[in-house]
Amino acid sequence: MTKTDTQISDAQLVARLKQRDRSALEQLIQLHGAKMYGVALQFMRNEHDAREVMQDALVSIWNKIGSFEGKSAFTSWIYRVTANAGLMALRKKKRHENDVSLDATSSEDDDGPVPALRLSDQGPLPDKVAMTGELGEQVRAAIDRLPEPYRMVVLLRDVEELPMNEVMDATGLSEPALKSRLHRARLALREALLPYLKGQDIQTP
Amino acid sequence: MSLNRILGFFGCLFHPGKCQRTKQLLFEYVEGELDQDTQHRLEKHLGDCPSCLHYVKSYRQIIELTHRHCLPDTPIPPALKQKLCEFIEQNPDLK
Numbered sequence: 385m386t387k388t389d390t391q392i393s394d395a396q397l398v399a400r401l402k403q404r405d406r407s408a409l410e411q412l413i414q415l416h417g418a419k420m421y422g423v424a425l426q427f428m429r430n431e432h433d434a435r436e437v438m439q440d441a442l443v444s445i446w447n448k449i450g451s452f453e454g455k456s457a458f459t460s461w462i463y464r465v466t467a468n469a470g471l472m473a474l475r476k477k478k479r480h481e482n483d484v485s486l487d488a489t490s491s492e493d494d495d496g497p498v499p500a501l502r503l504s505d506q507g508p509l510p511d512k513v514a515m516t517g518e519l520g521e522q523v524r525a526a527i528d529r530l531p532e533p534y535r536m537v538v539l540l541r542d543v544e545e546l547p548m549n550e551v552m553d554a555t556g557l558s559e560p561a562l563k564s565r566l567h568r569a570r571l572a573l574r575e576a577l578l579p580y581l582k583g584q585d586i587q588t589p
Numbered sequence: 590m591s592l593n594r595i596l597g598f599f600g601c602l603f604h605p606g607k608c609q610r611t612k613q614l615l616f617e618y619v620e621g622e623l624d625q626d627t628q629h630r631l632e633k634h635l636g637d638c639p640s641c642l643h644y645v646k647s648y649r650q651i652i653e654l655t656h657r658h659c660l661p662d663t664p665i666p667p668a669l670k671q672k673l674c675e676f677i678e679q680n681p682d683l684k
Binding site: 404406409410413417418419421422425426431435438439442443446447519520523524527538539542543545548563566567570571573574577578581 | 648659673
């Protein structure tokens with residue numbers, strides 16, 4: 385299917401959803417389900433939880449389609465809805481598990497120097513096998529090894545490319561805390577992935 | 590030791606304050622949040638300091654790689670697709 389075909393399909397899909405045609409949701413799964421599933425899996429890391437996220441996303445898409453004005457691509461919009469559903473599910477799960485808070489920690493609210501965040505040694509990086517592996521796998525592995533609050537802001541900002549204010553809304557973080565967390569996560573990824581950056585001879589100044 | 594590393598090492602000896610400032614401003618620079626004057630001065634330093642230039646490049650490269658490689662199409666298992674279709678047909682919220 386060409387890009388233009390996809391745009392026409394999406395336009396028809398949006399029109400049918402706005403007309404409350406429930407079968408359009410099934411077509412949505414056919415056309416964009418793989419990407420939605422990829423997003424849901426990024427957040428939840430298992431099929432069962434990813435399914436719940438997709439279900440929540442479908443309900444959100446159904447309820448919010450009236451507010452979709454076509455200012456952004458429909459695909460971007462549904463991935464954002466899916467990402468938000470993933471974030472909400474993760475927050476709910478964390479509350480149940482009484483695990484690491486996704487909210488700001490006091491140390492991230494000041495403007496002081498950013499302490500280094502290092503990824504755990506678990507995982508495939510960076511041995512000789514990994515060096516020869518697919519770059520995408522290494523990037524995903526490095527992101528997976530980020531502590532949850534850091535992985536979350538990377539997924540929302542750098543993967544989904546949500547505007548900063550939307551990431552702040554979604555995570556409940558203050559602007560300084562979000563910037564600090566995102567910066568630390570990027571620096572940790574940079575350090576982990578330095579061996580894979582092609583054609584660069586990069587060092588820390 | 591490569592030429593870039595040697596240049597970077599000596600560059601940072603010549604202007605350690607500026608290199609430190611680059612690290613402090615890196616996030617705002619990449620996000621496009623610096624005022625014009627600060628951005629201009631930082632870019633001038635990047636032109637003089639290969640080490641900082643490569644540091645900034647690698648930071649940008651990580652953001653780009655993260656976006657490019659983290660959104661794979663993931664085929665939905667047929668059983669999951671079936672469950673989602675049942676959900677769509679049966680869920681009272683979807684009316």
